[in-house]
Amino acid sequence: MPSQAGFTIRGCIQAAECTGEGTEVDLDKNMKILIVDDFSTMRRIIKNLLRDLGFTNTAEADDGTTALPMLQSGSFDFLVTDWNMPGMTGIELLRAVRADERLKQLPVLMVTAEAKRDQIIEAAQAGVNGYVVKPFTAQVLKEKIEKIFERVNG
Amino acid sequence: MEHDDSQVGDFESTLKSNAHQLLESLERGNFGDAVQVINELNKVRDRGLYHEVGKLTRELHSAIVNFQLDPRLPHATEVSQITDATERLNYVVTMTEDAANRTMDLVEQSAPLVNDIRTEAQSLSADWGRFMRREMGAEDFRELAKRVELFLVNSERDSGKLSGHLNDILLAQDYQDLTGQVIKRVTQLVTEVESNLLKLMLMATQVDRYAGIEHDQEALRAEKQQEKNPSQGEGPQIHADKLDDVAASQDDVDDLLSSLGF
Known part of the structure; x- marks a missing residue:
């Protein structure tokens, strides 16, 4: 699969290239995004891709246990989380978010290597807003984020 | 049996x-x-x-x-083969992580250089168009000529840096050979x-x-x-x-x- 990003950053590097094509969705580029993944390299890839899409207001956490208090006190607008992490997993974090009165409306995108149908269904039932399987491309990430906010705003 | x-x-x-x-x-x-x-x-x-x-x-x-x-x-x-295998795999994790970070460092250093070249080229292109359409006065042209000269100098310098970064990105992939050898040996042990x-x-x-x-x-x-x-x-x-x-x-x-x- 030569078009997959995997561990190298492909596609657009700069914002002008990424946003200059296709239908534009009007997204708040200042929204505060929390990136949760136990691998620092993957957090860095996602952070870079988000920056290329124009989102620079990001924070990072390495698992659900550290992410949840950040979410509860940090007025985040969007959560991007991995599934398989030590401590608290992404699916547990998603359930905790949906169970929290103040956080339950938070849009959540899962970016994970977990690809079993049962798991995708489980995430959907737990209330995930989007699901991206690794390895992924910059384009897929962009599409899913746009789709999520099209629904949230629409 | x-x-x-x-x-x-x-x-x-x-x-x-x-x-x-x-x-x-x-x-x-x-x-x-x-x-x-x-x-x-x-x-x-x-x-x-x-x-x-x-x-x-x-x-x-x-x-x-x-x-x-x-x-x-x-x-x-000194160590058992299993402990040794565990250490070897940890070495693979470290090496791949280092290579990924090294590559991303270089990409992050390269991106602004490319961006600057593009932005300045776009701006010069617009002014050059004005000049070709004879919409530019002598004073503006002198200004444009200075900017073109600076752009040429900067482009040469930055493309040199970029080509260095590309080379380093290439070299950062040498982990594949080393980790491949380690993983093959561990696979043998597991079998x-x-x-x-x-x-x-x-x-x-x-x-x-x-x-x-x-x-x-x-x-x-x-x-x-x-x-x-x-x-x-x-x-x-x-x-x-x-x-x-x-x-x-x-x-x-x-x-x-x-x-x-x-």
Whole structure:
């Protein structure tokens, strides 16, 4: 699969290239995004891709246990989380978010290597807003984020 | 294993023939003879059992020596092969992480250079157009000429830097060769351990036959299945395209989600 990003950053590097094509969705580029993944390299890839899409207001956490208090006190607008992490997993974090009165409306995108149908269904039932399987491309990430906010705003 | 089969075969034929004798003795009311037969049977069974347990123990011992599992053994080098394999895999994790970070550092350093070149080229292009359409005065042109000169100098310098970064990105991929070698060696060890475990298991089966122990395979499998909790995550699927219960691509995931009303 030569078009997959995997561990190298492909596609657009700069914002002008990424946003200059296709239908534009009007997204708040200042929204505060929390990136949760136990691998620092993957957090860095996602952070870079988000920056290329124009989102620079990001924070990072390495698992659900550290992410949840950040979410509860940090007025985040969007959560991007991995599934398989030590401590608290992404699916547990998603359930905790949906169970929290103040956080339950938070849009959540899962970016994970977990690809079993049962798991995708489980995430959907737990209330995930989007699901991206690794390895992924910059384009897929962009599409899913746009789709999520099209629904949230629409 | 042929030898073991014939041993167990011996035991079974002895058991069969003695069973008749035992029954006959009992029918004739000859209890002394019956007890004698039972003793004889026990002796044959015990001999076989001790023999098999002995072999199993020897094999276990040689497996421990082979894999240098016990650091107290005289043959053991500083670390056991399993500990060594663990360290090797940790080395792979570190190397791949370093390479990924090195590559991303260079990409992050390159991006602004490319961006600057593009922005300035766009701006110069617009002014050049004005000049070609004779919309530019002499003063503006002198300004433009200075900017073009600066752009040429900067472009040369920055493209030099970029080509250096590209070279370094290329070199950062050398981890593939080194980690590949390490992983191949660990894979070899795992295969070796597996075949030895299988051998031990087959030997243990002989012991079970003499001892009359049966394992509930169904229950064991069910127990294993229960331990596999998909909520905990399984990591990347290696044969995603061959497995029915796995989404092979992002399109598969999207189809599944849209079938669920997403």
